Amino acid sequence: xxxxxxxxxxxxxxxxxxxxxxxxxxxxxxxxxxxxxxxxxxxxxxxxxxxxxxxxxxxxxxxxxxxxxxxxxxxxxxxxxxxxxxxxxxxxxxxxxxxxxxxxxxxxxxxxxxxxxxxxxxxxxxxxxxxxxxxxxxxxxxxxxxxxxxxxxxxxxxxxxxxxxxxxxxxxxxxxxxxxxxxxxxxxxxxxxxxxxxxxxxxxxxxxxxxxxxxxxxxxxxxxxxxxxxxxxxxxxxxxxxxxxxxxxxxxxxxxx
Amino acid sequence: xxxxxxxxxxxxxxxxxxxxxxxxxxxxxxxxxxxxxxxxxxxxxxxxxxxxxxxxxxxxxxxxxxxxxxxxxxxxxxxxxxxxxxxxxxxxxxxxxxxxxxxxxxxxxxxxxxxxxxxxxxxxxxxxxxxxxxxxxxxxxxxxxxxxxxxxxxxxxxxxxxxxxxxxxxxxxxxxxxxxxxxxxxxxxxxxxxxxxxxxxxxxxxxxxxxxxxxxxxxxxxxxxxxxxxxxxxxxxxxxxxxxxxxxxxxxxxxxxxxx
Numbered sequence: 001x002x003x004x005x006x007x008x009x010x011x012x013x014x015x016x017x018x019x020x021x022x023x024x025x026x027x028x029x030x031x032x033x034x035x036x037x038x039x040x041x042x043x044x045x046x047x048x049x050x051x052x053x054x055x056x057x058x059x060x061x062x063x064x065x066x067x068x069x070x071x072x073x074x075x076x077x078x079x080x081x082x083x084x085x086x087x088x089x090x091x092x093x094x095x096x097x098x099x100x101x102x103x104x105x106x107x108x109x110x111x112x113x114x115x116x117x118x119x120x121x122x123x124x125x126x127x128x129x130x131x132x133x134x135x136x137x138x139x140x141x142x143x144x145x146x147x148x149x150x151x152x153x154x155x156x157x158x159x160x161x162x163x164x165x166x167x168x169x170x171x172x173x174x175x176x177x178x179x180x181x182x183x184x185x186x187x188x189x190x191x192x193x194x195x196x197x198x199x200x201x202x203x204x205x206x207x208x209x210x211x212x213x214x215x216x217x218x219x220x221x222x223x224x225x226x227x228x229x230x231x232x233x234x235x236x237x238x239x240x241x242x243x244x245x246x247x248x249x250x251x252x253x254x255x256x257x
Numbered sequence: 258x259x260x261x262x263x264x265x266x267x268x269x270x271x272x273x274x275x276x277x278x279x280x281x282x283x284x285x286x287x288x289x290x291x292x293x294x295x296x297x298x299x300x301x302x303x304x305x306x307x308x309x310x311x312x313x314x315x316x317x318x319x320x321x322x323x324x325x326x327x328x329x330x331x332x333x334x335x336x337x338x339x340x341x342x343x344x345x346x347x348x349x350x351x352x353x354x355x356x357x358x359x360x361x362x363x364x365x366x367x368x369x370x371x372x373x374x375x376x377x378x379x380x381x382x383x384x385x386x387x388x389x390x391x392x393x394x395x396x397x398x399x400x401x402x403x404x405x406x407x408x409x410x411x412x413x414x415x416x417x418x419x420x421x422x423x424x425x426x427x428x429x430x431x432x433x434x435x436x437x438x439x440x441x442x443x444x445x446x447x448x449x450x451x452x453x454x455x456x457x458x459x460x461x462x463x464x465x466x467x468x469x470x471x472x473x474x475x476x477x478x479x480x481x482x483x484x485x486x487x488x489x490x491x492x493x494x495x496x497x498x499x500x501x502x503x504x505x506x507x508x509x510x511x512x513x514x515x516x517x
Contacts, residue, residue, distance in 0.1 A: 098419075100419065
């Protein structure tokens with residue numbers, strides 16, 4: 001388990017940036033989605049979270065930027081604690097980008113409008129500055145020609161690439177990917193995973209919930225296996241996949257490969 | 258071909274019903290022995306002589322109705338929007354107040370509200386008849402409008418809120434830029450229907466002596482005994498306002514259907 005020392009001593013990573021301690025979340029229907037779950041992530045690290053459905057992976061991501069409220073535990077992101085302070089929560093949300101399974105683009109705005117919006121409203125950029133950033137990012141995700149399209153005119157893969165660009169436009173310190181390719185047709189999954197792998201290579205800190213083990217192997221630094229809202233096992237990618245320690249992990253990996 | 262015959266059959270059925278209604282009306286007026294004087298009606302609408310065009314009482318009333326309706330519509334929208342937002346807010350007091358307003362308005366007659374506004378509140382606030390009428394009317398329609406707007410807001414996918422929040426937008430920014438533009442577009446057709454209701458309900462303001470269309474009609478009837486001619490004409494003038502609004506509602510509904 002990485003801590004302040006191991007983050008600093010690892011040549012590939014920087015200081016601790018995400019600290020989640022003892023997270024517990026019980027839904028209104030009594031389901032315990034998170035059960036004393038802890039995770040520390042270093043700057044520049046790509047952590048892939050896997051586990052069966054209902055294991056609390058998505059809930060964990062959603063707690064990290066305050067979309068779900070935790071019942072117990074502590075979340076600190078880049079030195080800011082996520083608590084009842086609205087100011088802190090907004091600060092964290094501004095620094096943490098999130099990509100959703102269902103894209104969640106704003107359907108009444110063009111691609112350009114979608115990506116400019118928060119830059120202008122939250123970062124206070126001028127329209128021109130925001131557009132410059134937007135066009136550079138669209139170029140990066142291969143969508144520059146579609147700046148004036150509406151989301152409904154785009155394929156799922158294209159929408160998701162725009163959604164990634166929208167999150168990146170805030171220059172986030174951490175990116176959260178919540179099953180970003182699960183709603184996509186098989187033939188377009190690759191284009192989205194490609195964009196994500198590029199980001200990982202550029203040193204973006206990423207926490208990725210996914211079922212794509214190929215991506216985990218290629219782009220991940222560390223894999224976390226969750227079940228029933230708790231961590232079963234975690235470790236660097238190679239040993240994790242080649243020789244998982246836990247019996248439950250072995251069965252899970254056999255089932256999905 | 259089949260569809261063509263079907264359409265023709267529908268037209269025939271429609272004409273039969275219309276003809277039947279017309280016949281009933283004729284029989285009714287025959288048995289009443291009512292002395293029709295349609296020729297006197299145009300003068301109440303407008304006169305055209307050496308002095309040029311002069312609007313009659315009915316046209317003047319129509320203009321007042323238009324003004325009352327337009328202002329009430331605007332105010333009703335504001336009341337409706339604020340109430341909808343309060344009902345969906347985190348504030349207990351806000352939700353409670355919105356609920357009390359909504360239930361009071363929805364469960365009492367509009368006529369009572371207009372009279373209470375004019376005789377109880379207007380003297381305290383120094384309002385004239387037209388203002389208290391407009392206020393009562395917009396409070397009434399605003400209550401119904403709030404339910405429409407609220408339905409529109411809650412119909413917006415939760416993912417839109419989450420995406421906006423995850424980008425750091427505040428709740429009010431999310432409402433303004435993301436949720437309301439989509440929600441209001443979605444509820445434009447029922448809001449346009451509410452506008453039609455509002456135009457018709459504005460007739461009740463005549464109870465506090467505002468010289469709108471119905472009041473002018475009532476004055477003519479009282480003075481010249483042209484009961485049916487006047488009220489039919491008044492109805493036709495209301496139709497001139499409500500039919501375009503209904504068509505607008507229909508058009509909006511079609512356009513939104515095509516989009517989604």
